[in-house]
Amino acid sequence: MYRTRRNKMSGTTRKVIIGLSTVTLAGGAFAVSTGLSSAAESCAGLDQALRQNLQFIAAQQANPDAQSAARIANRQAVVDLINQRRGAAGCTADVAGEVAQPAPAQPEQKQPEAAPTTAAPAAEAGAAGDVVCAGSTVTLSGEGGAPAASSGDFPIGTVLKVTNLDNSKSITVEVASASGSCILLNNAAFEQVREPGKFLIRRAVIERVG
Template structure:
């Protein structure tokens, strides 16, 4: 009688242990699958931000000037930070700069004047200007200091308004340094319009003010 009870108890214990292990494995599999899916969403923005920063560095090396070394050093710090975030998110795409064939052209005259009616979302308190660089994405230049912009399209001193359509935040900044993009925001400016955890503004309206 005692032996039978012992065997019965050990059989129950064995079933409980096996059941617990199965639940732990299932729970672990669920955690892993959800982690991978969210990392996949983050990787798209991180990879694009990395590509733009690498392209900027390549453009500076192809057409250097007196400030290129400082700009490259600042942008490399941004690249290192993005790579750290990519590693944490599990991003493994091979990201490289696109060929900077037409890097940083001389600043052209103001673009042909489109109707300045705006696009309904831009401009508050009479601060709307003509929409330029349609379809451009905006990322950060990695430069410190008070809010300002860098541009390869507009000369230094141009005032631009950047609106993030994903959160309707805007900032008006002056172009202070050249770059290989329509507009890049330095760290302080980017912080005012970014979405948390994102290094790229995909849906942006860029306006030339004044």
């Protein structure tokens, strides 16, 4: 009877040991699986951290200032630590930190210098005897009174001689008022040089007398 009880206990013990072994194997498999997953996630994060620190160092080297050496030394220590963790996690990706270089500045386009503008000489600048208002036609202003003229190009008091080339008649008049034309003759002045029935002198020579 003792031997039978011992055999029963041995059988129970075997079942417990086998059960514990099964749990241990399952737990080990779960640990291995979890470890691989964590390593994959850690590599992505470690690679990103390494890249950012390398980019920071490269930027400091490209544009150094008084504190750049200290900043680079601190970041290099961080880079060394990250590389140790990457080695332990089995990370093998080639990580580089490059700084985008700014595009070269385009040379400033020199604007062409504007040609100096020269003001056209005023009509009244003509000296006595000069022909002025070349090509202008002459008509009447409709003003009454003694023979006189009005002009937009000559000041009041200027003396002009108007010759009608179609009939060779001419008259010398003084500018008495302003108008929007080179010269307009009042009714009395126009009557002395116009052709009968015409209210426009197309071919005229206008001279400045004084």
